[in-house]
Amino acid sequence: MGKKGSVGDKLSIDELAAFCKRKGFVFSSSEIYGGLAGFWDLGPFGVELMSNIKQSWWSYFVHQQENMTGIDASIISHPKTWEASGHVSSFADVAAVCKKCKKATKIDKSEVGKLKCGCGGEYSVQGEFNLLFKTNVGALNPIQVYLRGETAQGMFLDFKQVAETARVKLPFGIAQIGKCFRNEIAPRDFLFRSREFTIGEFEFFIHPEEKKCSILEKKHLQLNVNLLDAETQEKKKDTLKEVSIEKMIKDKKLDEWHAYWLAEQILWFRVIGIADKVKIREHMMSELSHYSSATFDLDYEYPFGSKELGGNANRGQYDLTQHMKHSNQKLEIFDEATKQRVIPRVIEPTFGMERIFLAVLCNAYKYDERRQNIVLKIPAFLAPVKAAVLPIVKDRNMMKTAIGIYNVLKKDWLVEHDEGGSIGRRYSRNDELGTPMCIAVDEQSVKDKTVTLRDRDTTKQVRVKIEDISEVVRKVISGESLLKLGKIVETRVKEN
Ligand code: GAP
Numbered sequence: 001m002g003k004k005g006s007v008g009d010k011l012s013i014d015e016l017a018a019f020c021k022r023k024g025f026v027f028s029s030s031e032i033y034g035g036l037a038g039f040w041d042l043g044p045f046g047v048e049l050m051s052n053i054k055q056s057w058w059s060y061f062v063h064q065q066e067n068m069t070g071i072d073a074s075i076i077s078h079p080k081t082w083e084a085s086g087h088v089s090s091f092a093d094v095a096a097v098c099k100k101c102k103k104a105t106k107i108d109k110s111e112v113g114k115l116k117c118g119c120g121g122e123y124s125v126q127g128e129f130n131l132l133f134k135t136n137v138g139a140l141n142p143i144q145v146y147l148r149g150e151t152a153q154g155m156f157l158d159f160k161q162v163a164e165t166a167r168v169k170l171p172f173g174i175a176q177i178g179k180c181f182r183n184e185i186a187p188r189d190f191l192f193r194s195r196e197f198t199i200g201e202f203e204f205f206i207h208p209e210e211k212k213c214s215i216l217e218k219k220h221l222q223l224n225v226n227l228l229d230a231e232t233q234e235k236k237k238d239t240l241k242e243v244s245i246e247k248m249i250k251d252k253k254l255d256e257w258h259a260y261w262l263a264e265q266i267l268w269f270r271v272i273g274i275a276d277k278v279k280i281r282e283h284m285m286s287e288l289s290h291y292s293s294a295t296f297d298l299d300y301e302y303p304f305g306s307k308e309l310g311g312n313a314n315r316g317q318y319d320l321t322q323h324m325k326h327s328n329q330k331l332e333i334f335d336e337a338t339k340q341r342v343i344p345r346v347i348e349p350t351f352g353m354e355r356i357f358l359a360v361l362c363n364a365y366k367y368d369e370r371r372q373n374i375v376l377k378i379p380a381f382l383a384p385v386k387a388a389v390l391p392i393v394k395d396r397n398m399m400k401t402a403i404g405i406y407n408v409l410k411k412d413w414l415v416e417h418d419e420g421g422s423i424g425r426r427y428s429r430n431d432e433l434g435t436p437m438c439i440a441v442d443e444q445s446v447k448d449k450t451v452t453l454r455d456r457d458t459t460k461q462v463r464v465k466i467e468d469i470s471e472v473v474r475k476v477i478s479g480e481s482l483l484k485l486g487k488i489v490e491t492r493v494k495e496n
Pocket of ligand 1: 311351353
């Protein structure tokens with residue numbers, strides 16, 4: 001049997017977790033005490049990958065959009081926030097335990113009495129459990145508060161202040177990436193369902209009567225997506241339909257603004273290289289959240305099944321209206337265009353950052369039979385380490401040249417300098433980390449100030465001048481092929 005990740009062989013979530021631990025991407029939290037279910041730590045390379053994903057998200061959805069601003073709200077807010085939002089009363093899952101295998105799980109309310117465990121056993125329903133974590137604030141007269149279950153509420157609470165200080169006009173959005181907490185009944189599948197995780201989402205505020213989206217372009221309308229619609233699911237089928245965003249609007253599945261943001265989500269998935277494996281699943285009436293009138297899940301084809309990566313909900317005026325009622329504050333806004341005071345309606349695209357992290361890793365993870373090691377074919381701009389500088393042997397002059405190159409590159413990027421072990425082993429270690437290029441310093445480098453740059457995906461090498469390395473690294477990070485940036489050369493180090 002081939003190694004996992006090779007063609008025709010599926011990578012399991014446990015293998016991915018073992019890989020992430022071995023390579024310093026993800027560790028289970030507080031492992032010396034046996035760990036704590038649903039909590040994870042990002043290791044030295046995981047924190048870099050996650051930071052690159054977040055940066056790409058922020059650049060695409062905040063900086064490159066004309067009408068978007070960002071915030072970073074506190075994790076704990078006034079407890080009335082969660083009463084107003086409906087989370088205290090409605091943010092609950094049904095816990096069930098299989099009578100046969102004793103495994104606990106969460107089930108949908110509509111599934112009570114109908115669903116059986118994967119082992120065939122019947123479920124014993126244990127009741128509904130609210131997902132919000134509770135804690136106390138203050139020492140003498142403590143008040144009970146909640147750790148936020150979503151970042152969205154921060155955007156609603158700050159809506160008025162953002163509108164006033166950022167001088168934005170409707171329509172505009174407020175974005176945030178931050179930690180969220182849910183006391184999941186059955187955390188499982190590694191990072192996929194945890195109790196502490198990161199959401200990147202934005203609330204996009206629109207005049208309530210505005211139906212037209214002025215920034216909807218051909219690239220959005222003509223975007224074809226794989227859709228699992230509500231009608232198909234109601235017939236208990238799972239056939240996908242390839243439809244354009246334009247057709248979804250015509251079929252009244254969503255309005256133009258909703259469609260614009262759904263398309264933008266898919267377009268960002270293209271940027272990070274995972275769009276081909278994403279499908280859109282329309283929520284059936286029975287599963288809509290308490291705040292939504294239309295929701296789409298964005299599901300990624302993980303090797304362990306097609307699962308939710310993000311979503312896109314039409315929250316209407318629900319949240320602002322609720323906060324007005326509970327706070328007695330006016331959260332209307334003056335709309336210059338219509339000269340009206342309005343409570344905007346809201347479209348909310350949301351992304352589970354750890355789930356994107358997993359999708360990027362699954363997409364990249366390949367077992368190379370020839371090299372006999374895993375190669376993480378991660379896009380260069382997301383790769384944790386951008387380049388490794390490697391003197392081919394421990395020679396004083398080569399080591400000095402290598403350090404010189406490392407000192408220049410480290411001012412701009414995370415690069416590694418590694419002198420230990422055989423050059424082949426150092427190449428494989430970097431292949432597994434997804435380092436797009438290895439810079440080998442040899443005898444010739446000392447003489448003519450050139451080095452070879454080895455391409456992670458092909459193992460081919462090009463020779464370039466040391467003075468040009470920074471430019472080459474920059475171009476590779478922006479998506480150019482290393483093999484077009486120098487003369488391809490034969491090397492003495494033969495890789496399996
Ligand atoms: N504000 C909308 C909202 O919170 P959600 O679908 O409940 O919507 C947003 O959560 C995203 O967070 C999901 O699409 C999913 O990717 C991610 N997510 C939800 N629960 C999670 C969990 N327990 N562990 C990791 N990610 C989770």
